[in-house]
Amino acid sequence: MALQFFNTLTRRKEEFYTIHPGEVRMYCCGPTVYDFAHIGNFRAYVFTDVLRRYLQYKGYKVTQILNVTDVDDRTIGGSQKQGIPLGEYTEKYKQAFFEDLSSLNIKPADVYPEATAHITDMEALVKSLMDKGHAYENKGSIYFRISSFPEYGKLSHMDISGLKAGARVAADEYEKEEVADFALWKGWDEKDGDVFWETEVGKGRPGWHIECSAMSMKYLGKHFDIHTGGVDLIFPHHENEIAQSQAATGEKFVNFWLHNEHLMVEGKRMGKRFGNYYTLRDLLNKGYNPIAIRYLLLATHHRQQLNFTFDGLEASKNALQRLYDFVDNLKIVKEGKNNPQVDEIISKTTQGFEDALDDDLNVSEALGVVFNLVKDINRLVEDKNISKADAEKVLNLMNGFDSVLGILKREELVLDEQISKLIERRSKAREDKDFKLADQIRKDLEAKGIILEDTPQGIKWKRKM
RNA sequence: GGCGGCUUAGCCAAGUGGGAAGGCAGAGGUCUGCAAAACCUCCAUUCUCCGGUUCAAAUCCGGAAGCCGCCUCCA
Known part of the structure; x- marks a missing residue:
């Protein structure tokens, strides 16, 4: 397409x-x-x-x-x-x-x-x-003469002849030949104070x-x-x-x-x-992840109204976490045979992703394609039916997609010494079958925003979003 | 009043003539010391409603209801 x-x-x-x-x-x-x-x-x-x-x-x-x-x-x-x-x-x-x-x-x-x-x-x-006769001056201001431009209204498909002075028409409108004419240059007014430019079209502002x-x-x-x-x-x-x-x-x-x-x-x-708005800063101060906000804003097609809710933001965060886990799990794939299925999946997914975006930038559908990839590949990972080289191919694919979506980049996570020590202590506790202590440390770390997962590949940790 | 748009599961959201994507939430199971992640299974016989066209409609046509936007400095 x-x-x-x-x-x-x-x-x-x-x-x-x-x-x-x-x-x-x-x-x-x-x-x-x-x-x-x-x-x-x-x-x-x-x-x-x-x-x-x-x-x-x-x-x-x-x-x-x-x-x-x-x-x-x-x-x-x-x-x-x-x-x-x-x-x-x-x-x-x-x-x-x-x-x-x-x-x-x-x-x-x-x-x-x-x-x-x-x-x-x-x-x-x-x-x-x-x-060229498309503009005229009146009382220091310059207006565009709409009657000189027959195509006016073509973009908005509006019939300008029906435009009437209404509640939202400013007080200076009587200075225009027609209400629909608009200001190109606004002559200086006391209210403007020291904001003005002396130009060949007069003293004022654009x-x-x-x-x-x-x-x-x-x-x-x-x-x-x-x-x-x-x-x-x-x-x-x-x-x-x-x-x-x-x-x-x-x-x-x-x-x-x-x-x-x-x-x-x-x-x-x-x-x-x-008065019903949130600034980005409002949300960041409440602890929301900016990329989850990005995800929320891009996941709905741009020509569709999007209703903002905190539930929706939470769902975006969780969806994003699934993608992060997917990528993280691919990075630790070790042995395994090359699987020709992976190439097929990659090719199918690439096609689907591009078809979706080619169609008026249908990001929702493109994301659907990405999540299908996640499911397909996770299944292979689960069955150990994928090689390290395959996993790298999929990671490359995800990076390519992310050059469009811009949601995968995360801050490099650096564990401070104190936390590393706690993780070590917990490992020891687990070896000693002291699960009470191990669970307590895991809980403490979670309170600090560090989530630990015990996997067959060893301990994984991630930052709580 | 003029012009335009929207209505799909508990929530979000794709889908413009022939299988109702995907995400979140939820339920059960596998794995695990326990969790988490992951996997498996389940979760819309039906798309606001009523008519019509068609072999076939969420999709096309007509009507109704509800919601939203623009109509002079707003992304």
């Missing part, structure tokens, strides 16, 4: 193709750094991470851009509230964001462009839209949408392969990006628009506005 993705633009699965042979250029809408990101936000980044990793698995050279929005109403408001410069305010959340990405084992993007570092690029884009057009085209070209984001961005953000970009360049902007559904909490979308 050929790789295909569901494209929001056509609302269909389409066979994937690239503009430049063997190379994928993708832009992912990133965070606004006004606060700690919540795990709903991270669903989007885990999704793009798996997407990017799978493209690399398939042999594509991937250039991934993930922007950081560091100037908008919320960041300005937040910095003023704390009485610190905007840059200082956003820096804190930016750093936190990168730490969180790393906790979730999300691979770094190639560039993390910040809006405030690309004002001149946006200025040039706005100017070009003015020159509108939200323009940064993504300017920065994506700067790093990826006028026309690139993939653009991702949460479904909430389809309208108006991505619709506006298309309008700005294509009106300015006259070229198609993006071939594939991929959107992830929301993370829900008790049936409602997780969001800052709703």
Whole structure:
């Protein structure tokens, strides 16, 4: 099967193709750094991470851009509230964001462009839209004239003529020719304080949408392969990006628009506005494993709403533990004859894994395939019907899969001396048939987060998740 | 009101015309000093409901119910 993705633009699965042979250029809408990101936000980044990793698995050279929005109403408001410069305010959340990405084992993007570092690029884009008659100025602000772009609404499939001023329309809307027009450049306002740029398009700051057009085209070209984001961005953000970009360049902007559904909490979308969110930090502080959180976020198909529960997180942790045990058990396979069945299983599994992911990145199904492998191989291990070389082949396979899933990497476990001594003492106790003492030590170690298992291959220990 | 999506076991979750994947939880068994891990067995005659099309429907069509999202700065 050929790789295909569901494209929001056509609302269909389409066979994937690239503009430049063997190379994928993708832009992912990133965070606004006004606060700690919540795990709903991270669903989007885990999704793009798996997407990017799978493209690399398939042999594509991937250039991934993930922007950081560091100037908008919320960041300005937040910095003023704390009485610190905007840059200082956003820096804190930016750093936190990168730490969180790393906790979730999300691979770094190639560039993390910040809006405030690309004002001149946006200025040039706005100017070009003015020159072409797609934008107009009013009271210091510059707006995009939607009526000049007939394709407007194509991505979200919305009929803009039906848009009416409603509860969520801001007070300055009367300054626009039509309500649906949107700000490219916002003229300076007292509320902005010292946040402004003196540019040829006036004194002020960029509108939200323009940064993504300017920065994506700067790093990826006028026309690139993939653009991702949460479904909430389809309208108006991505619709506006298309309008700005294509009106300015006259070229198609993006071939594939991929959107992830929301993370829900008790049936409602997780969001800052709703107060029903958990930051990654909240969960880590409660002792949850970040990779279990990653597992939870990636195990449901990205176009499916995912209801977050602590039971679900617990189940993810246990599922992950099964994979860890599987890998650990393979590592200690010693003797045994080569079994030709192993090659068959590997080939069947590889096929299944790739077929699943080729089909619009169906991670759930791919995981099902991996667990079938676990069962098949464990059976051979149980029957001692597998060689060390076979086991290594399977481990290689798992590593290949994990280059996509990113869930197997664990911190190197180092036992401190005290614990090693306890383990030794317990071994002695067992030799002496002093099981009471042995069991007590095992219990004590478990309280310290070390789980001991007595196996025919000797004592195994692992960190409690 | 407009547009779109979802409903599969105790929980989570794949599956778009012909076998109901997988995970978690649970039950019994093998192994073990005991555990754990692993293995074996069991765990949806049925996919929200009602009609229809078809030799055949979780899947296609029509209707109903419930839930969710977007409709101007939200991942």
